[in-house]
Amino acid sequence: MPYIALQLVGMQVVIKGLGVSGEMPLIVAFVVLALYTYSSGLRAPAMIAFVKDIMIYIVVIAAVWLIPAKLGGYGHVFDAADAHFKAKGGATGIILKPSQFTAFASLALGSALAAFMYPHTMTAVLSSASAKTVRKNAIFLPAYTLLLGLIALLGYMAIAADVNVKSASDVVPALFGTLFPAWFVGFAAAAIAISALVPAAIMSIGAANLFTRNLWRPLVSPTITPEKEASTAKLVSLVVKFGALLFIVFLPTQYAIDLQLLGGVWILQIFPAIVFTLYTRRLNTQGLFVGWLIGIVTGTGLAISQGLKPVYALHFGDSVYPLYIGLIALVVNIVVSFAVSVLSPRRVVVTA
Template sequence: MPQLADHWVQLTIVIVLFVLVSGMGFVAARWRRVGSLDHLDEWGLGGRSFGPWITWFLLGGDLYTAYTFVAVPALLYASGALGFYAIPYTIIAFPLVMLPLCRMWSVSHTHGFVTPADFVRARFGSSTLALLVAITGIVATMPYIALQLVGIEAVLTAMGVPGQIPLIVAFLILALYTYSSGLRAPALIAFVKDALVYLVIIVAVIVIPVKLGGWDMVFGGAEKALATINPLTHAAKGSLLLNGNNQLQYVTWALGSALALFLYPHSLTGVLASNSRKTIKRNMAALPAYSLVLALIALLGFMALAAGIKPIKGDSTTIVPVLFDKMFPSWFTGIAFAAVAIGALVPAAIMSIGAANLFTRNIYKEFFRRDASSKEQAQVSKLASLVVKIGAVGFILILNTQFAIDLQLIGGIIILQTLPSVALGLYTRWFHRWGLVAGWVAGMLVGLVMLYQIPNPATGHLHFGGSAYSLANFGLHSKVQIYVGFFAVVVNILVGVIATFICKALKAPDGVDATKPRDYEVEAGDLGVRDVPGLVEGVKAT
């Protein structure tokens, strides 16, 4: 067990850099500000004014989280090649979503939508469907925020910091500057976070392999370690190559994750904060550069295997901090630890803002205060963002960390069930609103039932032990596995199609589409697109 007395240099550097970025978070309240922060367009979307560079850093900081920094290498450490699914998933995600995101930007700026549920409400004329989308987004985001704490906790554990007080203080500071500055805080901090991540990874892929004797030794050591027999499963821990049983899982996991990535409310928050469709196109072309960094991050798992790294108290999320601590001098280990810890701040802030906006716009305003002013909506979102962060801390303090990881796993499958109404809804109004509701219910039930049936012998979990569902459960004589989320969303769409035919045949009343075809194609500066949203509804610029 690491001792704090041996890590005072690392701790000092982490504290100094953490204080620095926290100060930036508070200063960000006046950075590039046009209108009053008493408006969701300003507080929650940064005035919808971020250009290509800011959007690139914001989305990169949002999508590549602290948990990614520790979880992807941990997956390769535990299972080998299967963990590389994260690389093709991020590569195909950006070209896959570029055109839908451009359409979402246009219709949202035309109508002033702040959340994906706002769009669904207008597109299908259904407050029920919008409520389901909002609840889905909040539920899927909560454990995701909690897991940013896992990244910070892994660093604190590696330094021997006792108790949970430092963790609580870190998120308290995050809560305060997010409340004060809104989306501008993570946008500004993202510059520092990304610079630290790039620096640490470039140094790591040069220094660590050299210390281990070269890349031959890295892959050779990883292959040998993965070939050892797990006493719980009585099978090899993993392999450097995929096999016939997990190839389908790999493909569907990558594709399903790519489809889900920009359905998360925090991802769309970053997109809607950009100032034009052109900015989105440039970012979708440039963001795959982060996939290169992610591939290098993933290789840390193999480096840890080759170096003989053992996780602290069996917690695989600590392998990267322990690897850094073993391979780097104290001063650079401190910088590396700070990169992981600060890497939690940007996504956690954006996630809490995205979830808070869903609550305010699609639950509070829709069902409790239809006449809520812009100022009231902004205030409710600020308070909701605090509650969301408190709930995230509660996940870590009250529940077992592994349980939080399981919930995040479920969250990815849950958010996929909004694909028909949000993503397909950008292209077609053919689906009946009750058909989409039926599809959502079917996909959710199928996904959760399948997850419940998956055990994990390595952890002793009888249920919710992973996302790979064996086809043998369908009565087939096969060990091939498939990603639950992909299967569930296919069921969702099929049920939605069938239910739509039934509703139309019965002439069931459908909602009114409040959007027009042109709304999905407009660009910044076109008639109908507001340049300064914060100036509407009586909110004056400061």
């Protein structure tokens, strides 16, 4: 739900940037997302994803090419950002400080490991036409990583353009509104909205399928038909989206961000059960469960101790190494999983 809530916030910001005020942008975003997934299911995000990719690449390439030219070049952009961060003080800056290297590297590694554990990722993988399709998509994944880096540059450009907004979420729409003509601002808004719509749709569908397949069918309706299961999943998908809406209405946006970060720590703890068991039989059910439980408790405890921040500083002698909490918990999880699996008796299956 926090993940979907953040996508709704993105859509809300875009709609608000088009001049719609009050709570109407959030209502519009929710209705569009609900109808989008309820009417077409997984086909909708699958069909529109290709269009979304083209649009967002056009927007980002145009932005990183034209905006610096209007601001005096990348040299001026980086100088302005550097001066801004120096005036701000603290651990900020246009490049990482040495003390931040391990935190950044472990966050990148942990996020990469967690990416394919999320329901929406697995839903997309399992619904693909073939293994060849998955391999083709995997080839282009680095291009999306590059795209994220280019998008991050928009923050520096906003500083150089002296964009002042009340909320950090409004920075990019305000930047585009300042430097681009109205037609391109509308195109960019559509690209951003669709980019939020697709992952939110797949996430809600994935969550609904998990519920109907693993809870509703075995515990409530074992004889449910595929058609009824699909209709139940649609209703659950609406409930998930409505829950995300409640996050935005009744809780600060920062809560959704914090819970999303905590969700990354949690989802990473199923990595041994999903990945390791594909390559080894040394891990048994007891070991995996205990390892998962210890990993969840460790990750949650460390995150709470840091105020729901994703990094924890490990001290080795006089040295301090900030590391991603999810990765720390995963290491504990793996060690416990193997230890318990070795110590616990194996179940012997006797066949007649």
